[in-house]
Every structure is written in structure tokens, then in C-alpha cells.
Amino acid sequence: MYDLIGGQLVSTAFVVFVSGLLYQGSRFFKLTKKKEWILPPLAGAEKRVKKTVVQYIVAGLTSLQGTLWKTDPLMMIVTSVFHVCLILAPIFLLGHNMLLDQSWGLSLWSLPESFTNGLTIVVLICAAFFMMRRLFLARVRAITSFHDYFVLLIAVAPFLTGFLAYHQWFDYRIVMILHILAGELMLITIPFTKLGHMLFFFLYRFFIGSEYSFTRGNRTW
Amino acid sequence: MKCKCIRVLMITLATMIALTGSVLMAQQDKMILDSSKVSKKKGRSVVTFPHYQHIEAGLDCKACHHVYQNGKNVLDESQLEEGNPDIRCSKCHSAKLRLNLQQAFHDQCIGCHVRYQKEKKKTGPRYCGECHIRK
Numbered sequence: 496m497y498d499l500i501g502g503q504l505v506s507t508a509f510v511v512f513v514s515g516l517l518y519q520g521s522r523f524f525k526l527t528k529k530k531e532w533i534l535p536p537l538a539g540a541e542k543r544v545k546k547t548v549v550q551y552i553v554a555g556l557t558s559l560q561g562t563l564w565k566t567d568p569l570m571m572i573v574t575s576v577f578h579v580c581l582i583l584a585p586i587f588l589l590g591h592n593m594l595l596d597q598s599w600g601l602s603l604w605s606l607p608e609s610f611t612n613g614l615t616i617v618v619l620i621c622a623a624f625f626m627m628r629r630l631f632l633a634r635v636r637a638i639t640s641f642h643d644y645f646v647l648l649i650a651v652a653p654f655l656t657g658f659l660a661y662h663q664w665f666d667y668r669i670v671m672i673l674h675i676l677a678g679e680l681m682l683i684t685i686p687f688t689k690l691g692h693m694l695f696f697f698l699y700r701f702f703i704g705s706e707y708s709f710t711r712g713n714r715t716w
Numbered sequence: 717m718k719c720k721c722i723r724v725l726m727i728t729l730a731t732m733i734a735l736t737g738s739v740l741m742a743q744q745d746k747m748i749l750d751s752s753k754v755s756k757k758k759g760r761s762v763v764t765f766p767h768y769q770h771i772e773a774g775l776d777c778k779a780c781h782h783v784y785q786n787g788k789n790v791l792d793e794s795q796l797e798e799g800n801p802d803i804r805c806s807k808c809h810s811a812k813l814r815l816n817l818q819q820a821f822h823d824q825c826i827g828c829h830v831r832y833q834k835e836k837k838k839t840g841p842r843y844c845g846e847c848h849i850r851k
Binding site for chain 2: 497498501593596608661662663667668671
């Protein structure tokens with residue numbers, strides 16, 4: 496059982512994860528090539544005026560008006576904290592780095608375990624917040640389907656089981672097997688579900704973002 | 717007379733058994749491996765190591781205890797006496813060595829347990845919390 500879940504299935508999950516991301520990335524480029532490009536309004540076409548530092552800061556802050564900062568600041572804070580903790584905790588987790596060191600002879604730095612435990616608790620609290628939003632806010636519930644709960648569960652399961660494993664609550668072996676399975680399920684589903692924003696965020700934010708600012712509507716990628 | 721003979725024989729036998737068993741008796745059944753004694757870093761909980769269970773499993777001393785020279789284990793088994801500071805793992809596996817004490821213990825225990833698992837033999841724990849048990 497462990498041999499399969501902790502051995503072949505781990506490598507399979509990583510292969511699916513990497514090749515899935517490559518496939519989706521190449522699809523992104525292919526699909527966007529077909530489009531006809533209409534020039535967006537040129538940013539900075541108006542005469543450039545020299546701004547003072549304060550004016551720059553004010554202009555930067557005003558540009559936030561159209562973002563989540565203005566419309567839903569609480570969501571903005573929770574989601575930022577959630578993502579930072581979600582990325583930091585597994586990468587700099589002592590146990591994971593020990594396993595890496597065992598199998599490859601190299602590992603990253605590790606944060607103290609009590610600290611990563613704290614990060615995990617923050618992830619769980621934020622996830623509970625997201626679920627409550629979907630359940631109780633009418634405007635969010637209106638656009639929520641089963642898929643959204645499923646994706647949230649996939650994202651949270653490795654953290655929940657990891658938390659239980661760290662504290663050695665319930666049957667340790669079963670919790671560990673569930674933890675590994677949850678991680679594998681997450682890796683496999685990332686390229687093919689909404690979790691794909693792990694890759695697409697960077698494409699949207701930087702490629703398309705640059706098109707409307709630095710490169711004056713030219714497709715540079 | 718015959719009765720006395722049997723008594724002497726029984727006492728001799730008992731002494732012999734006690735003597736032969738003495739080497740094994742000297743080994744603690746369970747040893748506490750406490751990293752805080754050599755490292756100031758606060759690590760996971762101490763590991764209770766069932767030494768005798770490993771002897772019972774048929775492993776000889778040099779399966780684990782080692783002094784490597786040119787890839788050969790040149791350890792003199794007569795040195796393996798309790799309390800001998802020269803046979804402690806920390807004697808060689810210091811922080812300066814490529815394999816520090818923590819890596820040495822992890823490699824020694826998990827490495828063997830994983831190998832036994834692959835060979836489909838009865839084996840020991842491989843998950844962190846199976847050795848580092850929370851109190």
C-alpha cells in the first residue's frame with residue numbers, strides 16, 4: 496500500500512502535474528494566437544508630465560480603486576495571506592525537506608516546525624472563510640457550483656491531513672497515507688481545474704498586463 | 717549423592733546460561749536517542765530505539781555499527797561495549813561531516829527500513845511520526 500502510494504503514484508502525480516502544465520501553457524499560447532488583435536487605448540499616449548514622488552504614490556493608490564482593494568478589502572487580505580502561507584508552508588516544511596534530503600541528497604531550508612504549523616492553521620482558517628463566503632453570501636452563492644467546493648476541498652485536504660499528521664491525531668499511518676494521497680490529487684488536478692491559476696496567474700498578470708501598459712497593445716509573447 | 721549431583725549440574729547449567737546471556741543482557745532493550753544532548757537545536761521528540769528487537773531480527777552488530785576505511789567496515793567488534801565513548805555515532809558524525817548526526821541516523825534507520833520494504837521483508841517505520849512519537 497505504502498509502496499504504491501508513496502512510490503509510483505508520487506512520480507506519476509509529478510509527471511501528470513508537469514506535463515499537464517506544459518500542455519495547458521502551450522494551449523494558452525496557441526489559442527491566443529488565433530485572435531485578431533485590436534489596439535487597446537494607448538496607455539501613456541497623452542503627454543507625459545513630470546510627477547513628484549507623492550503624486551506617483553497617489554496615482555498608484557488610485558489605480559487600486561478598480562481592484563479588490565476597493566470592492567472587497569477583507570477578501571483581498573484573506574486571499575493574499577492564504578496564498579502566501581499556502582506556498583511557504585509545504586516548500587519550507589522540515590518533514591518534506593527531510594524526505595528530499597533522504598532521496599536526492601539535497602533540500603531547501605526549513606522553517607521551524609512550530610512556525611509552519613502556524614502557517615497551516617492560517618491556511619485552514621482562510622479556507623474556512625472562503626467556504627463560509629460561498630455558503631452564506633448570496634452574491635457568491637449565486638455563482639457557486641459543486642466544482643467550487645470540490646476544488647476548495649482539494650486545495651485544503653493536504654493541509655488538513657498534514658496538520659493532523661504533525662500533531663499525530665487519529666491513526667497516524669492512515670492520516671499519513673491520506674496526506675500523501677491528498678497531495679497527489681492536488682498535483683494531478685492543478686493543470687485541469689481552476690487550480691490552474693497557479694500557472695495562468697502569471698500569464699494573465701504579466702503578459703496581458705504588459706500588453707496594455709509597456710508595449711502599447713503589441714503581443715510580445 | 718545422586719541428588720547432589722543433579723543440584724550441582726543444575727547450578728552449573730544455570731550459571732552457564734546466565735553467563736552466555738550476559739552479553740545480550742548488558743544491552744538495554746530500548747534506548748532513548750535524544751538529539752538535544754548533542755545539538756542545541758530544538759528538534760522533534762526523542763526516539764525510543766528497540767535495540768534488542770534488531771538483534772532478535774538476526775542482524776549482526778556490524779550491520780549498523782561501523783567504522784569505514786576505504787569503503788570497508790573495519791570496526792573491531794570487541795569495542796562495542798556500553799559506555800565506550802569511541803563507539804558513539806556522534807564521535808564521527810559531527811556537524812562538519814557531510815553526513816551529520818541527524819542525517820546519519822535518518823539514513824541508517826529509514827534507509828534500511830526502505831530497503832527491507834523493497835525486498836518484501838518485515839520492516840520498521842518510515843514515516844516521521846512513527847519514530848518521533850509525540851507524548
